[in-house]
Amino acid sequence: MAEQAWAEDDRSRVFLNASRLALRDGQLSNGEKRILVKLAHALSLEEGEPRRIYDAILSGEEDQIRGSSIDKSEMRLVYGQVLEAMLIHTDRSDDVLAQIAYLRKMFLIEDSEHRAIARSLDRQLEEIVHRSFIDEYRMRLNDSVDNLRDIFDSVKILSRKQ
Numbered sequence: 698m699a700e701q702a703w704a705e706d707d708r709s710r711v712f713l714n715a716s717r718l719a720l721r722d723g724q725l726s727n728g729e730k731r732i733l734v735k736l737a738h739a740l741s742l743e744e745g746e747p748r749r750i751y752d753a754i755l756s757g758e759e760d761q762i763r764g765s766s767i768d769k770s771e772m773r774l775v776y777g778q779v780l781e782a783m784l785i786h787t788d789r790s791d792d793v794l795a796q797i798a799y800l801r802k803m804f805l806i807e808d809s810e811h812r813a814i815a816r817s818l819d820r821q822l823e824e825i826v827h828r829s830f831i832d833e834y835r836m837r838l839n840d841s842v843d844n845l846r847d848i849f850d851s852v853k854i855l856s857r858k859q
Contacts, residue, residue: 704772705803708740709764711775713750718799719792720754728783728793735782736800739775740767772804777814784818784837791848794841798848808846815841 705711715736719729737747746764753762767775783789783797801811815838 704769704805706766706768706772707764708742708767709746709750709762711767711800711803712737712740712742712747712764713754713759713762714803715796715800716747716750717754717759719796722792726788726790726792728788728790729796731786732779732783732793732796735779735786736775739778769804773806773810773814776800776804776806777818780814780841781818784834784841789837789841794848797841 705714712733716733719725719733725733733747742764750762753759779800780797783793806814819835819838
């Protein structure tokens with residue numbers, strides 16, 4: 698398996714890859730489900746597309762999945778939205794952190810970009826969450842930056858099939 702040297706720029710393939718990772722143990726945790734739902738929404742997948750992708754994974758017809766492209770700036774927005782959802786709505790389990798790290802790797806988001814996105818989330822904090830949650834959110838954000846770095850370094854992406 699070769700390391701990926703390109704960003705995945707097909708919306709459906711991004712969702713497919715993230716779903717395949719989540720299903721690697723044969724089940725979806727509640728946190729993984731939340732992340733995948735947020736990812737489908739952030740990617741602007743058409744209604745029914747997540748189900749079609751899931752069915753393609755189960756039937757082994759993944760090679761037939763193709764969608765519209767996503768540009769680099771939108772990749773950063775999608776990543777930020779999914780990171781925010783993880784911080785606010787999930788349990789931050791290793792499986793969920795692996796989802797975030799995998800998305801980061803598919804989008805080729807470097808440490809500096811990840812930190813910039815995290816800082817942006819921190820600046821928007823008072824608009825995102827109730828004030829009593831701010832300190833806990835900041836702690837989660839800081840912990841996640843460190844934990845994601847460790848997981849990110851261990852994630853491998855399969856090379857694109859020709």
